[in-house]
Amino acid sequence: MKEEWSNPPKWADRMLGWFCSEEHLEILQGDLYELYEYRLEQKGRFMAKLHYIKDAFDMLRPFALKKRKTHPDGYRDKNNSITMFKNNIKVGWRNIVRYKGYSTINIMGLALGLACCMILYRYVTDELSYDKFHTNAEDIYRIAFSTEDDGVPSNANGSLGPGATAGRDFPEVSHAARILKTGSGGRTVVAHEQKRFYEERFFFADSSVFEVFSFPLIQGDRKTALSQPNTVVITESMARKYFGDLNPMGKLIDAYPNNDGKKMQFMVAGVAKDVPSNSHFHFDFLASFHSQKGGRLESWNGFWQCFSYVRLAHGADEVALNEKLAEYSQKYMGENAWYTLSLQPMLDIHLESSLKSEIEPTSSITKVYVFSAVGLLILVIACINFLTLSTAKSARRAREVGVRKTFGAHRSQLFGQFISEAMLHGTLATVIAIGLTSLTLPLVNELTNKSLSLVMNGNWLELIGIAGGSVLIVAFMAGLYPAIFLSSFTPIIALKSVLTGQGSIGRMRRVLVVFQFTISIALIVGTLIVSQQMNLIREKSLSESGDQHLILQMNNELRANFTAFEAAVKQSPAVHSMSGASRVPTRGSSTDCFKYTEDKGGCAFAYRVDFDYPETMGYKLQAGRFFDRNIATDAKGAFVVSESALMGFELGTAEEAIGKKFGHGDYPNGRIIGVVDDFHVYSLHKQKQPSFMVMAPKERFNFMAIRVSPEGMAATLDHVGEAWNQFSTEAPFDYFFLDEAFQRLHQEDIRTGKVVSVLTLLAILIAAIGLFGLASFMLEQRAKEIGIRKVLGAGVPSILLLMSKSYFRLIFIASALGVPVSYWLMSKWLDGFVYQVAFSPLVFALAIVIVGFIVASSIGYQSLRAAMANPVKSLRNE
Numbered sequence: 001m002k003e004e005w006s007n008p009p010k011w012a013d014r015m016l017g018w019f020c021s022e023e024h025l026e027i028l029q030g031d032l033y034e035l036y037e038y039r040l041e042q043k044g045r046f047m048a049k050l051h052y053i054k055d056a057f058d059m060l061r062p063f064a065l066k067k068r069k070t071h072p073d074g075y076r077d078k079n080n081s082i083t084m085f086k087n088n089i090k091v092g093w094r095n096i097v098r099y100k101g102y103s104t105i106n107i108m109g110l111a112l113g114l115a116c117c118m119i120l121y122r123y124v125t126d127e128l129s130y131d132k133f134h135t136n137a138e139d140i141y142r143i144a145f146s147t148e149d150d151g152v153p154s155n156a157n158g159s160l161g162p163g164a165t166a167g168r169d170f171p172e173v174s175h176a177a178r179i180l181k182t183g184s185g186g187r188t189v190v191a192h193e194q195k196r197f198y199e200e201r202f203f204f205a206d207s208s209v210f211e212v213f214s215f216p217l218i219q220g221d222r223k224t225a226l227s228q229p230n231t232v233v234i235t236e237s238m239a240r241k242y243f244g245d246l247n248p249m250g251k252l253i254d255a256y257p258n259n260d261g262k263k264m265q266f267m268v269a270g271v272a273k274d275v276p277s278n279s280h281f282h283f284d285f286l287a288s289f290h291s292q293k294g295g296r297l298e299s300w301n302g303f304w305q306c307f308s309y310v311r312l313a314h315g316a317d318e319v320a321l322n323e324k325l326a327e328y329s330q331k332y333m334g335e336n337a338w339y340t341l342s343l344q345p346m347l348d349i350h351l352e353s354s355l356k357s358e359i360e361p362t363s364s365i366t367k368v369y370v371f372s373a374v375g376l377l378i379l380v381i382a383c384i385n386f387l388t389l390s391t392a393k394s395a396r397r398a399r400e401v402g403v404r405k406t407f408g409a410h411r412s413q414l415f416g417q418f419i420s421e422a423m424l425h426g427t428l429a430t431v432i433a434i435g436l437t438s439l440t441l442p443l444v445n446e447l448t449n450k451s452l453s454l455v456m457n458g459n460w461l462e463l464i465g466i467a468g469g470s471v472l473i474v475a476f477m478a479g480l481y482p483a484i485f486l487s488s489f490t491p492i493i494a495l496k497s498v499l500t501g502q503g504s505i506g507r508m509r510r511v512l513v514v515f516q517f518t519i520s521i522a523l524i525v526g527t528l529i530v531s532q533q534m535n536l537i538r539e540k541s542l543s544e545s546g547d548q549h550l551i552l553q554m555n556n557e558l559r560a561n562f563t564a565f566e567a568a569v570k571q572s573p574a575v576h577s578m579s580g581a582s583r584v585p586t587r588g589s590s591t592d593c594f595k596y597t598e599d600k601g602g603c604a605f606a607y608r609v610d611f612d613y614p615e616t617m618g619y620k621l622q623a624g625r626f627f628d629r630n631i632a633t634d635a636k637g638a639f640v641v642s643e644s645a646l647m648g649f650e651l652g653t654a655e656e657a658i659g660k661k662f663g664h665g666d667y668p669n670g671r672i673i674g675v676v677d678d679f680h681v682y683s684l685h686k687q688k689q690p691s692f693m694v695m696a697p698k699e700r701f702n703f704m705a706i707r708v709s710p711e712g713m714a715a716t717l718d719h720v721g722e723a724w725n726q727f728s729t730e731a732p733f734d735y736f737f738l739d740e741a742f743q744r745l746h747q748e749d750i751r752t753g754k755v756v757s758v759l760t761l762l763a764i765l766i767a768a769i770g771l772f773g774l775a776s777f778m779l780e781q782r783a784k785e786i787g788i789r790k791v792l793g794a795g796v797p798s799i800l801l802l803m804s805k806s807y808f809r810l811i812f813i814a815s816a817l818g819v820p821v822s823y824w825l826m827s828k829w830l831d832g833f834v835y836q837v838a839f840s841p842l843v844f845a846l847a848i849v850i851v852g853f854i855v856a857s858s859i860g861y862q863s864l865r866a867a868m869a870n871p872v873k874s875l876r877n878e
Helices: 010-019 022-043 045-058 081-098 100-128 161-169 236-243 318-326 328-336 346-352 365-392 394-406 411-448 460-486 491-496 502-540 556-560 562-569 613-617 643-648 713-727 738-745 747-781 783-791 796-830 841-868 871-875
Strands: 140-146 173-181 188-192 195-199 202-205 217-219 231-235 252-255 264-272 285-288 306-312 340-345 548-553 575-581 591-595 601-609 621-624 638-642 671-676 691-695 703-708 735-737
Touching: 010 022, 010 045, 022 045, 081 100, 081 411, 100 346, 100 365, 100 411, 100 460, 100 747, 140 161, 140 346, 161 173, 161 306, 161 328, 188 236, 195 236, 231 236, 236 264, 264 285, 318 328, 318 340, 328 340, 340 346, 346 365, 365 460, 365 502, 365 747, 394 411, 411 460, 411 747, 502 747, 502 796, 502 841, 548 713, 548 738, 556 562, 556 713, 562 575, 562 713, 575 601, 575 613, 601 613, 601 643, 613 703, 638 643, 643 671, 643 691, 703 713, 735 738, 747 841, 783 796, 796 841
Parallel strands: 202 285, 231 264, 601 691, 638 671
Antiparallel strands: 140 306, 140 340, 173 202, 173 306, 188 195, 188 252, 217 264, 231 285, 252 264, 548 703, 548 735, 575 703, 591 601, 621 671, 638 691
């Protein structure tokens, strides 16, 4: 049956009318209508319209396009826009070749700025992409715990019970899963045949973990892989590490996950892809949660390194569920419930979580804002260089503009010329920037511990969009004003090279240079403050004597031979003190909550230790004394508390607290024997928490802390390693230093400091390149003036002062702006730390001196060369 008549797409006809000349439009449309009628009959309406659209676009060729409108003087411009654009590019290229030095400075400055922006774009987008690879990521929440009276979430970890019961008690919850970190804050020994390693990413997880999260399995069934006890899912990397090229499915591994000497055997029931770098937690082993024995699997008491997640049903109201969770703990704990629950969106964890006991160190949305701002400022500095040089060269281009206007060029054509030149500069700079970015990203990845690449996930279209956007941004930011300014010259005045408005242009250049200096001073101050704060972190983790704290992870063999092992280690003269402990700072915490009066209670970090622990860790005594082996009662119920515990448990002053009752659990009649200064358990971002130490048997020790002299560390480690191997055969010798562990907690801060330092150097380099080019050009413009001054008797020092003083005046203005700005910004950043470095005037002075040195170096060389040149050469040429 013949297809009924249908009109071609109207918008395609309108497009032809807009772009095609009248003499061609009628002919083209006639041909297209005939083809459309034929295809309508042969192929149907849809295909006919599709081909019509394609043919319409094919007709948009130079021969058919509308010509430029007739000018008022009656002649018709025969060059179409494409031809004019080609001509503009040719002229722009000739200018680049003609002024090689200034063009190189412009293009390289822009390229460096664009490369910085591209790298920071990759960094920021990676930070913002955390956890978004999960299906239904917006429906996944973590259960946050609060031990505060105001109900504000305080802990990422918590009890085992809420994660086990939430899926049963709330219809809004589609799936719930718990992830339990093992090893009492230490590392887990994993073995297969002769291969034996410490592993940091060994977790227990509910079988529903793959229903909540979208970690893909290469082998195994995601619904049943962890349904049976003593099963484990491992990652690709671990499969290669322990099994090589063999199929790991069904193979057995041994592990000591609870650090209690009890070996557990697991069968590999699945292999997962390595967890993406943009995940807020990473695992290498996920063992079945029900592999653990005992009746605590759904306990609501105590805080463990347990992280509970829920995935809400589609369309569920998280606000209503949050209200239910506020009273939920009372259902299982009664009126004595000492914590409350709330939901935390998973997508907020990496950038907006400040809870205690995070599963991994988190980042900050502030850092994203800072890096974005710094990247934009660096690009602005690069564009300022282009703008200042372009306006400075205006005298050279004046005669060109005058000649063009005399021969009939319109301002719009000149505007197009200069914008085209800016786009050409931007294109060349973008190509170089892409090359620089590609070469630099491996170094950036090493610096930031990320896996960034120029093309992420094979998305070439994104790279093309970035490149095109870079060219347009440069053309707009750097080329718009010079194009407007240069195209506005009056022909007669331009031909005389006597330009009006040069005073205002000079003022604008000075404003831009001041802006550059202000940014540079602020960045230098920021770099110096960050460096000082990181040094403070290291100092806080060292004892006053400068000794190092060597930390070993205990195992059952060492516990069984504790006294002999201790004696063997102490044979080294470098070992000053050592002690066992249930916990050490940076390796998790154990919170005990109890009543200290009939109607009042509190919570504190609990450390079960040996006699010498406070002395070994270098804690400073405020009142009372430390544990004493010669006092029998110290072994049972003697407590040493931290300063924060005085207020938390209403103990009065340090002196008043000595002898007060402080008992719970195994020691209900305990007494306080000493008060020490607060010590950090986590990073210096965290507020100081109440803590206490109490004597405990060696069976409860998970760590051995050793205070050693920093000299001859290699020999000391060899000695401790020999003692270890003598008494421990199951676990390989392993250790860490406490100061390095604290630094790892601040790894994000350290990386941020390094990145800011590099960006500061690049910003200063770009500013210096631009300043060097501007100084060279301005001195060239003033060559005759300098020659006349020399003929009239001016010396080299006076000419140097003349050329430099205006720039140092600008530094003074920039200092007045940059110092308060940098002070305010760094104060905000330091507010996130408990211990802060003090602002020193020397920091600001050093920043100003550095900028002054850069200016002196950039301006001084050019000024000296001009001052020492033969004045005859500059005066004999008009």
